[in-house]
Amino acid sequence: MHKLLTENPGEKMLLLGNEAIARGAIEAGVAFTSTYPGTPSSEISLNFFQMSQESDLYFEYSTNEKVALEVAAASANCGVRSMCIMKHVGLNVASDALMTLAYIGVKGGMVILTADDPFLFSSQNEQDNRYYGKLSGLPVIEPSSVEEAKEMVPYAFDLSEKLQEPVLFRTTTRINHSTAFVKLGSIKPRVTKGSFKKDPLNYVTVPAVSRKLHVKLLKNIETAKGISEQSEYNFIEGNGNLGIICNGVSYSYVSDAVEGLNIKDKIKILRIGFSNPMPETRIKNFLKECEKVLVVEEGEPVMEEAVKAFAQEAGLCFEIKGKSEALFPRLYEFNPEQVQNNIAKYFGIPHTPAQVPDLSDVPEIPQRPPNLCAGCSHRATYYEIKKVAEKMDTIYPSDIGCYTLGMLPPLSMADFVICMGGSVGTSCGFSQVTDQKVISFIGDSTFFHSGISGLINAVFNNHNFTLVILDNGITAMTGHQPNPGVDMGNLKLEGYGRVSIENIVRATGVKHITMIKPYKVKKSIEAIKEALSYKGVSVIISEEMCTLYAKNLRLLKPRSFVITDKCKDHKNCVNELACPAFYIEEKRVKIDEDMCVGCAVCAQICPENAIMPLKKG
Amino acid sequence: MDTTRLIIVAVGGQGNLLSSKVLGEAALLSNTPVRMSEIHGMAQRGGVVESAIVFGDAKSTIISDGKADVFVGFEPSETLRALNRCNSDTVVISNLAPLPLFTVAIGKGVYPDIEAARELIRKKTARLIAFDGIALAKEAGNPMSLNMVLLGALIQTGKIPVTAENVKETIRTKTKKAFVDINLKAFDLGFAAAKKCG
Numbered sequence: 001m002h003k004l005l006t007e008n009p010g011e012k013m014l015l016l017g018n019e020a021i022a023r024g025a026i027e028a029g030v031a032f033t034s035t036y037p038g039t040p041s042s043e044i045s046l047n048f049f050q051m052s053q054e055s056d057l058y059f060e061y062s063t064n065e066k067v068a069l070e071v072a073a074a075s076a077n078c079g080v081r082s083m084c085i086m087k088h089v090g091l092n093v094a095s096d097a098l099m100t101l102a103y104i105g106v107k108g109g110m111v112i113l114t115a116d117d118p119f120l121f122s123s124q125n126e127q128d129n130r131y132y133g134k135l136s137g138l139p140v141i142e143p144s145s146v147e148e149a150k151e152m153v154p155y156a157f158d159l160s161e162k163l164q165e166p167v168l169f170r171t172t173t174r175i176n177h178s179t180a181f182v183k184l185g186s187i188k189p190r191v192t193k194g195s196f197k198k199d200p201l202n203y204v205t206v207p208a209v210s211r212k213l214h215v216k217l218l219k220n221i222e223t224a225k226g227i228s229e230q231s232e233y234n235f236i237e238g239n240g241n242l243g244i245i246c247n248g249v250s251y252s253y254v255s256d257a258v259e260g261l262n263i264k265d266k267i268k269i270l271r272i273g274f275s276n277p278m279p280e281t282r283i284k285n286f287l288k289e290c291e292k293v294l295v296v297e298e299g300e301p302v303m304e305e306a307v308k309a310f311a312q313e314a315g316l317c318f319e320i321k322g323k324s325e326a327l328f329p330r331l332y333e334f335n336p337e338q339v340q341n342n343i344a345k346y347f348g349i350p351h352t353p354a355q356v357p358d359l360s361d362v363p364e365i366p367q368r369p370p371n372l373c374a375g376c377s378h379r380a381t382y383y384e385i386k387k388v389a390e391k392m393d394t395i396y397p398s399d400i401g402c403y404t405l406g407m408l409p410p411l412s413m414a415d416f417v418i419c420m421g422g423s424v425g426t427s428c429g430f431s432q433v434t435d436q437k438v439i440s441f442i443g444d445s446t447f448f449h450s451g452i453s454g455l456i457n458a459v460f461n462n463h464n465f466t467l468v469i470l471d472n473g474i475t476a477m478t479g480h481q482p483n484p485g486v487d488m489g490n491l492k493l494e495g496y497g498r499v500s501i502e503n504i505v506r507a508t509g510v511k512h513i514t515m516i517k518p519y520k521v522k523k524s525i526e527a528i529k530e531a532l533s534y535k536g537v538s539v540i541i542s543e544e545m546c547t548l549y550a551k552n553l554r555l556l557k558p559r560s561f562v563i564t565d566k567c568k569d570h571k572n573c574v575n576e577l578a579c580p581a582f583y584i585e586e587k588r589v590k591i592d593e594d595m596c597v598g599c600a601v602c603a604q605i606c607p608e609n610a611i612m613p614l615k616k617g
Numbered sequence: 618m619d620t621t622r623l624i625i626v627a628v629g630g631q632g633n634l635l636s637s638k639v640l641g642e643a644a645l646l647s648n649t650p651v652r653m654s655e656i657h658g659m660a661q662r663g664g665v666v667e668s669a670i671v672f673g674d675a676k677s678t679i680i681s682d683g684k685a686d687v688f689v690g691f692e693p694s695e696t697l698r699a700l701n702r703c704n705s706d707t708v709v710i711s712n713l714a715p716l717p718l719f720t721v722a723i724g725k726g727v728y729p730d731i732e733a734a735r736e737l738i739r740k741k742t743a744r745l746i747a748f749d750g751i752a753l754a755k756e757a758g759n760p761m762s763l764n765m766v767l768l769g770a771l772i773q774t775g776k777i778p779v780t781a782e783n784v785k786e787t788i789r790t791k792t793k794k795a796f797v798d799i800n801l802k803a804f805d806l807g808f809a810a811a812k813k814c815g
């Protein structure tokens with residue numbers, strides 16, 4: 001049985017934040033779950049996916065976050081407890097649905113998890129999604145620890161049902177990817193079926209209806225504010241007249257700092273866990289008992305601005321600070337020492353900061369950046385395109401996936417990346433205003449997610465570029481999740497359809513479509529030449545299963561290559577492919593036998609034919 | 618209870634996540650509070666993976682620069698790179714078998730000299746326990762058991778509030794059945810190696 005389905009209230013388990021969140025949802029009786037995968041939220045979905053295979057929990061990988069939200073919104077409006085999971089930028093995609101869903105509301109509890117990524121460990125920006133709470137008018141719940149995350153999910157479901165509104169559950173990477181002991185609670189039975197009652201005057205958002213619904217939303221926000229005032233997740237700790245207001249992981253750092261500086265008698269902490277709407281009266285009362293206040297929050301000064309406004313209304317004019325050059329930045333994530341130093345500095349508490357060793361005599365160590373895996377088919381495709389386009393003045397708009405790693409030299413195959421699906425849309429503009437050859441890259445999952453509409457646009461407006469769809473049959477980057485093009489038979493799962501990328505491309509009206517098998521270097525190069533010379537929209541579909549995925553599925557025949565004495569040391573292989581299986585030993589190129597997967601691409605490009613299969617035994 | 622801060626740094630694919638998991642579960646057996654955090658976004662693409670493990674009553678799950686009480690490096694150049702995480706009281710355990718840097722293969726920089734690295738680390742920290750962990754892992758039966766070798770060495774230092782017996786019990790119950798014997802042997806070899814390093 002899946003460990004998160006364990007019926008043993010009181011048992012202590014070591015859980016990853018994302019597991020704790022999934023468990024919290026299970027305890028709340030969640031019956032319907034949907035997602036588009038995205039770090040740092042992906043393990044929540046993975047656990048739902050696994051549990052759905054052995055219980056009546058419904059789970060789906062939707063084509064994108066907007067669809068995931070719509071799917072869950074419908075389910076919640078039939079009374080079924082539903083959860084929708086995405087990373088922070090995913091909510092941008094889903095925001096169209098979100099904004100008006102807030103008008104309609106829900107019947108069954110609905111929790112929308114948005115995982116922010118301060119410091120951009122694996123994201124394209126570090127936007128602060130607490131603003132979505134303000135923008136949509138929906139309540140925002142923010143845990144400070146793994147244990148609390150588990151406790152707060154059922155709270156969020158109850159809140160959602162009380163208010164008849166979806167609730168935003170906002171985490172940051174350090175919640176999602178931290179691990180701690182969690183005490184299991186009991187599991188509410190799942191109600192998996194609901195029913196829809198027609199009520200067009202509340203559900204069909206034509207202007208006349210929405211005008212009324214907006215009034216209802218504003219009323220709901222007032223009710224939510226009342227609950228926020230009373231919420232056990234907005235609490236005060238300690239006593240003293242120096243105040244700290246904090247949220248999320250910052251609360252842990254603040255607690256440790258107050259402990260470390262031994263100033264419990266001086267500092268009063270207000271921890272905000274129900275952060276939209278803010279508990280205005282609570283905050284005003286807190287401020288009235290303080291002489292000086294520090295606001296500690298990663299990201300934007302969301303609370304700080306609100307707190308300052310409350311202070312003004314309450315006629316208080318002592319110092320309130322948070323974001324400033326001397327204190328906390330709006331950038332990146334915080335750390336305990338930084339928080340401790342700033343608390344000491346701001347409140348004038350004597351303290352010696354941690355000593356970091358003098359490292360001036362440590363030699364510079366070359367970087368170890370992530371690299372496409374040994375044998376990754378993207379590398380082969382990139383090499384081939386690069387060869388054909390050698391003499392062309394190119395622009396390579398790219399997209400979001402493992403293949404974005406192709407930006408690093410020596411491949412250098414990404415020039416412009418903004419968002420999911422953006423490769424195709426930006427190609428239209430680039431090709432219109434430049435005379436450069438535009439060749440763009442998108443993965444299979446990203447193509448389904450939001451590349452298709454860009455392609456239709458390109459055909460309709462008659463743009464001129466080549467789109468390369470890197471179809472490796474899985475959503476690789478986020479940990480190998482299925483997408484509509486995946487053969488679910490590989491996972492021994494039944495009951496799924498399968499969508500052909502080639503058929504979609506054909507249906508959009510693209511006239512020039514080329515299929516390549518990137519491991520066949522010569523043939524691919526020939527086909528690419530033709531595609532690149534086509535005027536108009538041409539599409540190359542490069543098909544080869546993600547090597548790491550194939551390895552995990554045990555579909556790879558173990559085969560490795562070696563460099564024989566024929567090697568004349570041109571180093572084309574290392575310098576042009578940059579496959580991590582190569583290493584240099586005593587000035588000679590070698591292949592790491594354990595890493596090599598036998599794709600044979602290097603063997604095909606070696607001018608001396610020096611790379612041969614390794615004969616084992 | 619006093620707080621002990623441990624940082625583990627490895628290269629993606631070296632199996633460090635299992636060592637932190639085993640430590641966490643062993644802490645549960647020992648009733649020692651523990652919190653960990655991991656950054657493993659690009660772990661499988663050969664990047665650096667760092668785990669922070671905080672034993673004791675602290676609430677934070679991450680460890681600031683200069684604040685590691687104990688540091689375990691799975692790869693010598695990565696141990697050196699992460700020296701800013703340590704201070705003069707830190708006990709450092711490092712595998713000495715290098716994993717080539719791809720940037721070096723394409724002619725960008727040189728891999729640091731291991732002897733010099735050892736000297737530098739020794740000079741700047743309280744104690745360095747360094748040995749060829751891969752050789753020991755192979756001796757145990759599988760190079761992938763490097764994680765257990767280093768766990769053995771870590772526990773030998775006595776710096777972590779978790780007993781050897783609890784770690785071994787966790788290895789027995791929480792690691793893959795087929796590898797339990799190899800893992801236990803690797804743990805013992807690492808433990809003995811650390812003892813020898815004095």
Ligand code: SF4
Nearest residue numbers: 373376402476546547
């Ligand atoms: S996971 Fe797959 S797609 Fe990603 S770099 Fe590795 S082989 Fe390539």
